[in-house]
Amino acid sequence: MKRTFLALVLGIAVLAPAARPATAAEPSLTIGSTAPALDIEHYFHEKDQKVTKFEDGKVYVVEFWATWCPPCVASMPHLAKLQEKHRKDNVQIVSVSTEDVKTITTALAKPHPTEEKPMAEVTENYTLTCDPDGSVSQDYMRAAQRNGIPCAFIVGKTGVVEWIGHPMSMDDPLNEVITDKWDRIAFKKAFDRERIEQEMMQKFNQLTRTGKFDDARAMIKDALAGAEEQADKDMWQGYLHRINLMQGTISDEDLAYFRNDLKQAAGDPIAVYRAASNLYGAARGTDSMKLLADDLIKAMNGAMDDAEPNLQVAFYARIAYINADLKKWDEAEAAVKQAMDATTSTRQKQGLEGLLKQFEAAAKADQE
Template identity: 45%
Template sequence: MKRFRLLPQAWTRRALLGAASAMLLAGSSAAQAEPTLTVGSKAPSLDIEHYIHEELGKFDPVTDFKEGNVYVVEFWATWCGPCIQSMPHLVELQEKYRDQGVQIVSISDEDLETVEGILDRDYPGKEGVTFKELTSAYTLTVDPDGSSTDDYMRAAQQNGIPAAFLVGKTGLIEWIGHPMRLDDPLEQVLEGTWDREAYKEEMARQQRLEEAMQKINRLAGQGKMDDAIKAIEKVMEEFEGLEDEASVSILEQLEQIKYSLRLDSGDLSDDVVNYFREQLKASKGDPQAIARFSYGLMSSIQQGSDVGALADETIAALKEETESAEAQLQPLMYVLQAQMNASLGRFDEAISAQQKAVEKSEGRQKERMEEGLADLKELADQEKGEEDDTDAPEEGE
């Protein structure tokens, strides 16, 4: 039986800080009050400070929304890996629907210097194409005072980026979601076939889900795993039989949480282990999916769960996928390798992986990776000291 170590929480938080992208950490929090902006609301006017490509003259700055036109108001940041990954898709949509009165307005609330700092860099995976050249297809903007973020993101209680708001021909919010899922709603809004009320019900179901997940998290945090599993099975009943893409995806996520709870409760039955093995197998060739899986498994280990052979299998999958991952994702994948090896007492392998995380990072993220490396070396020295004390002969022997 492998011995899993509960690594100090301070180190695991520090090691992941900055490397864990929105892809992994942008969870939903239960709403504390009703959102003031939702589907069907009038879209707030925009008061944006900087238009990056204004000199190109492709689009006019947007304040109010012209009747008959369709707009996508999208929020992003330079540090957000999924935001960067969404850029080519936004380009594709803008080019496809440019002649149909569609304008994509992408807003960062960072300072202008930060955004301008990436514009001359090559876009990852597109050698010879800079961020500036790529994003010139749509309206890239910077709004440092955060007014647009307040009016949209906070008013709608959207906690993760990238996030897009689809403004229809009458100036109402038709859809809110991840820009990679924008295709069908945008096409249907343009065609006049979009069912806003059905989507509102979908969002209401999502809110009920969030509230239920708060209860489930509370039960799990209290160690009441059986009650938490029963609660999640009750939630799953609401989504069973629904065939829309969002509901199917939610049901899959709920099933994964259910099996994670079983794992956290000490269940290493064939049913549980085979479920996770199938998840790992299905993620092959998708570094982002491997990272999500690994992050979840590492969380279970940090809760004190013995995950058995799944740890070694996950480390092997991470190693296989890391070099082919997007540059922004690689530091996280190396950190996960470091954490999992450390949890198994393999500090040499853990330090090697953390060193690679340092090498693959820049700026503040690099500093955090270096701090994590120093912490890890200290843990390794402590472990060695404990082993030396154990091996030393007692006085009088």
């Protein structure tokens, strides 16, 4: 329940349970690739402009979503605002689901969890579609080896893919593509580095999950020895710190590294949440948590005011789990109650109520 609730509040919904192996071939669709033409079966709004080919000089966002994906639904108001803001800039946002027409039509009639209107009305500013045969998803998601939604592809004025990522993080890249200030080469370099890191992370997680910390450390040291750029060296060094964190053998140097990681994320609520969540996941259940807990909670509280409502719920829930890990039950229960106050989703509130009961029962058991 812990992993599911927090993942659905903010992150991505996983499309395929099996991750690709670390030796997988290069993706056939990446930054700088010509964007495949769209062959979409159904458009939901009468005023939607159908897209079959990408017009020169126009910018497109091709976003993949589903009705069963809470982060996708949470992104809808943001996409609507982006479309309204950039309509004058010749931008068209096209959201594609692989679900059937009936499923989506039924969902669109329901109220949006954070807006006081139906989802059909929330999404009317941008192009909402479905492609049940999955051909568009095949051309984009599978070709780019992306396993989670929501996922957005920015297609630039020359018809090539400029950016790939979470739609809640695309405001600045989209602005730069529109104004011809986007550095595609620099982004591709960072994007490819991230892909390599994800492949290594998969192997790293396999080793650490089975307690093979020495093997994991040896693998990272080999990668560090072969790294040429400082950014890569810094990345692999971070993994070595992480191993110490997971083993509960954290040093002052490790602690300083993680505190700096949180400091670097400050100012970006999503980055703060991800950094804090990664550190929590590695430290929970170990002595390291006792040393890092205050820093994690302080970072999330510091980002709270600038976070969107769903992210605030995620912050409070994460703070609750940190306190629960330390058996600070009063603080854990208080954070859950704050999350309940922050959410407008009945489903989330029900999940939080169940979590509160779990904490209350655990606190009672500790007292006996």
